[in-house]
Amino acid sequence: MNATRDPHIDAWYRNAATEEPPAALDAAVLAAAHRAVAAGPVAVPRPPRTPWLMPLAAAAVLVLSVTVLRLTPTEEVLPRPAESAAPGPREAVPSAPADTESGRKAEPAAPAQPAPVLPATRAREGAAGRTGGAEPPTATLAKRGLTGDDELARAKTAARSGEGSLAQGPLAAGEEERLRARREQFQTGADSAGPAPAVFAPPRAVVAPEPAGAASASPGGATQVNETGAKPPALRFEGARQSAVPAFAKRVAEPPAPERSTEGSAAKQEQRLADQTGGTAPRAAAPRAPGVAAPDEAGVASRVPVSPATRDANVWIQELLRLQAEGPETLFLKEFASFRAAHPRHPLPPRLQEALPRIEPIRPRAFPASPP
């Protein structure tokens, strides 16, 4: 049985509901129907024509589209990391004019070659910029909007706090011997085992012994000799294979394959440069020419800009945190902006997240202000 039909109910209803319309009503309805037919066909009413409707709708859509496009704020296109990073180190650290023969050969080609900068190349460039660069460190500082006093005070602060391998001033004899032994051990291990594992780390400035008779130069060009008559130790950069790389930097994921593949050629180029200069240690500091940076400017040399594209993000963050804590603020903001340009999606620690609006301010919208 259908759930919505009940035969008993149907029967009861059929027996009960037998009302009919009165005959007079039937006659009236039928008469009206016949009269309507006799009057002729009825024109079917058509909807009113509105020929202006479609043009009006098209015009309205056009006006609204143009209005929305005009009111929509445009997004600024961020430069790609590769584009923004390439010319930086070349511009900041030119080669030394009076360094070596190779240095003289490399000098004219430096500004015209925005090749990708590798860690080893960065180290060499850093050393060259420190020791015999055509542009003194003060000029580099001027480009950053800083003064030499700021950097000097910052270097002294770092020295007082005993910060890593960036300690300033002459080292103890034992420490020099230990560093030399480590460097030799590293070079022999690299030569025997081929290219070392590519663990990228920022170049670190360490103190390297100076050859006898060499003189250091102050920023003003005056030769400096310390009280004991010995030359102050020179700074040099060590690349990614430095054993003093912090543990967190070693845990960083390996860089992309193309960069790793060019690491070997960079090492070869570095070795070739060392052969030309006659040095046994390709990463040892070259003798400084008069008028180059002083050794107590280790802090300045350590901040020689490197390629942001190849710079390790975690190590960079550590440097940013340190820079944020110690200042100067303008340098921190500039470095932070460079970091964001190179690593726009890298997670930031809370302290850096707080400073994020200062380098990425919220752009004002183009909509007109509503009346109060």
Next chain:
Amino acid sequence: MLAPGCASFHTAGMDQLDEASDEDLMLRYAAGEAGAFDRLYARHRGGVFRYLLHHCGRRAAAEELFQEVWLNLVKTRASYLPSARFASFIYRCAHNRLIDYYRSQGKVFELSIDDEDGPSELIESLAADPGEDPAARALAREASEQVRAALRRLPPPQREAFLLQQEGGLSLADISVLTGVPAETVKSRLRYALSKLRGELAELAP
């Protein structure tokens, strides 16, 4: 059943229209064939009238609404499109007229046949077999009154669904479209209506 004295229903060409569907009859009437309307009216006059009468509960109002429904059909005959059953079309017209009537009265689905005409007039209008004895006619009248009383006590939505099903022969889908509610709701209303009518009319069961 045709009202007595209404001889115009039996025209010469009426028999030729018996096989035609409601939709065909309506199209033929729109084309100018008056006999088609006569046949169409004969098929649906009783159902539409009872639907209106049991809904509004007043005979005078039901007659007025009934006339309006059919005259409206005459006026709009040229724009009729057989997109649905003619029964759905005519009962939709009746439903809309009822809505207008309730709005004009400020009421919603009130059904009280006793208000104006009284039960006696309705009972007197019932067709009874003249061959039956007075006792049987009295029992039939009592049964009819019980059915109408049970129908009055139904909630208006359930009563409307029941009347559309009984008088118009509409399906669940047609009732759903006409009343604007889902088919499952119509089904529930019909179930509740049947359940209540069974309880009310249990005495009539043999």
